[in-house]
Amino acid sequence: MATRQEPRPDLREDRDQHPVSGAENATPLSTAQERLWFIDAAAPGSAAYNVPLLLRWRGPVDVAALGTALTAVTARHDVLRTVYELRDGRPVQIVRDVCPVPVDAVDCPGTGPAPEAVDSEARRPFDLAARPPLRCTVWRGGQGGDLVLLTIHHIAVDGWSLLPLFTDLAAAYRSAVDGSVPDLPALPLQYADYAAWEKETCASPELRRKLAERAGQLESFPGRLTLGERTGRHAVPEGARRGAQHIFRLEPELWTGVGELAARLRATPYTLLLAAFQTVVQRWSGRERFIIGTVAADRQLPDLEQLVGFFVNTVPLSCHPEPDQSFADLCLQVRTEVYRALTLSRLPYDRLSAAAAPGRAEADLGPLVEIGFGLQNMPAPPTDEGVPWESPELLPTGSAKFGLLLLLEERSDGVRATVEYDLDLYGPELAEAVAGQFQALLAAALADPDRPLCRLPLTRRAPGTAHPGIVHGERRDLVGERLALLAAAGQGGHRS
Numbered sequence: 001m002a003t004r005q006e007p008r009p010d011l012r013e014d015r016d017q018h019p020v021s022g023a024e025n026a027t028p029l030s031t032a033q034e035r036l037w038f039i040d041a042a043a044p045g046s047a048a049y050n051v052p053l054l055l056r057w058r059g060p061v062d063v064a065a066l067g068t069a070l071t072a073v074t075a076r077h078d079v080l081r082t083v084y085e086l087r088d089g090r091p092v093q094i095v096r097d098v099c100p101v102p103v104d105a106v107d108c109p110g111t112g113p114a115p116e117a118v119d120s121e122a123r124r125p126f127d128l129a130a131r132p133p134l135r136c137t138v139w140r141g142g143q144g145g146d147l148v149l150l151t152i153h154h155i156a157v158d159g160w161s162l163l164p165l166f167t168d169l170a171a172a173y174r175s176a177v178d179g180s181v182p183d184l185p186a187l188p189l190q191y192a193d194y195a196a197w198e199k200e201t202c203a204s205p206e207l208r209r210k211l212a213e214r215a216g217q218l219e220s221f222p223g224r225l226t227l228g229e230r231t232g233r234h235a236v237p238e239g240a241r242r243g244a245q246h247i248f249r250l251e252p253e254l255w256t257g258v259g260e261l262a263a264r265l266r267a268t269p270y271t272l273l274l275a276a277f278q279t280v281v282q283r284w285s286g287r288e289r290f291i292i293g294t295v296a297a298d299r300q301l302p303d304l305e306q307l308v309g310f311f312v313n314t315v316p317l318s319c320h321p322e323p324d325q326s327f328a329d330l331c332l333q334v335r336t337e338v339y340r341a342l343t344l345s346r347l348p349y350d351r352l353s354a355a356a357a358p359g360r361a362e363a364d365l366g367p368l369v370e371i372g373f374g375l376q377n378m379p380a381p382p383t384d385e386g387v388p389w390e391s392p393e394l395l396p397t398g399s400a401k402f403g404l405l406l407l408l409e410e411r412s413d414g415v416r417a418t419v420e421y422d423l424d425l426y427g428p429e430l431a432e433a434v435a436g437q438f439q440a441l442l443a444a445a446l447a448d449p450d451r452p453l454c455r456l457p458l459t460r461r462a463p464g465t466a467h468p469g470i471v472h473g474e475r476r477d478l479v480g481e482r483l484a485l486l487a488a489a490g491q492g493g494h495r496s
Helices: 010-017 031-042 063-076 115-122 159-177 191-202 205-218 252-265 269-285 302-306 327-342 349-362 428-447 478-495
Strands: 026-028 050-056 082-087 090-095 103-107 134-140 147-153 243-250 290-296 313-319 371-376 404-411 414-422
Touching (some): 031 090, 031 349, 050 115, 063 134, 063 159, 090 191, 252 414, 252 428, 269 327, 269 428, 290 327, 313 327, 313 349, 414 428
Parallel strands (some): 290 371, 371 404
Antiparallel strands (some): 026 090, 050 147, 290 313
16 A cells, blocks of 8 residues: 655665664654554553464474574564663663563463463553563464464554564574574664654655645544444543454455456556445445545555564545445545545654644544554465464454454455444444445445446345435435426416
């Protein structure tokens, strides 16, 4: 999803002039990290930004070799041995020296761990100031192989990090099992180099101008975007939202149809899926115009593709589906907005929200983004025969990052979709309904993309069956129609 620019040599020059390794070197956080740090500070003890990755080993784990491999990986990626402190009123990151990574091993022969034990470990919070944001637990003796839970705080990792992370871990583990010292090559850049460069570029006059301009475009959009009748909530810090998930599979024929129509429209599958989701949101919310947030990878330099780190940024998209326009026309409208918004993906979301906040606060419009959407199409971590584990599974943390989020993920076994929702706003019935209606509307739109949006069904029920949610009708000039009827009646009476 991220736009790409040419490599910037000043990142490497800055690293040569200002090395960042060592316990006494404090450097600034990136704007993305800074946002997570403030969320963590406002909701201490929250697991909202834990990234718990469960690995099902294809046999027994060599715990000593795994510890050696993790140590080698943290030696290559400084961000995995970084702590975050408050100095002079601002958070800074400090890269600690390389030291052995502890691996907690629990024996549970035959039965494997209780699900509650795995969930408890996955949701155990991090103290970002006290220790690096990575920990590992092994449950030995389960049927079919051991289980490994690698939990990392989001401040140090994102979805695009999984490929370099697990590629390096697999290579280092093989070496450790063979009795040799893992030798992972040094990286030309570290995350702290990127963070220092990014903070410097964010201070440029050009970026500040774009920030103010984009904030002005978004500040008047109606807020308090909710689906259905749930409009009230108690105020909680962003990291303290209680959440749950509804998981479903996108039907294979739908995914095939999305690809075919996207090719015809010269758009991307992301564009079509977002257009369908926009239409569902409009039906449920009754809003003519609203904002949906999407997540951009934001790795704009090729050198960053090898790095483990947190680069993602929330990008607000303006949405205004017209009930009487065709789905194909909406897709072209969405394509234009997505392209425009993603050219501005470097605008930090927290700063954009702050810039738009005065106008929104005055009109009591609420947060900038309350509904999210994403399509994850990053390269999958290796799972071939040379890798001792199956595909990593991301465990839920019992939290929500938005009021409601629809996240689709391309996998080797199809497209997996998740509706994540705030339990203080919505219940499982609504999440399940949104999932079903998204698929029903998408199927109808693919079958007839020239059909007006207001004619696209929200369910696959028989004709005439009532649909849940708020359904927009075609635009009609009711006053004009009434006047025409009165005029016709008057003419008729005169002739009689």
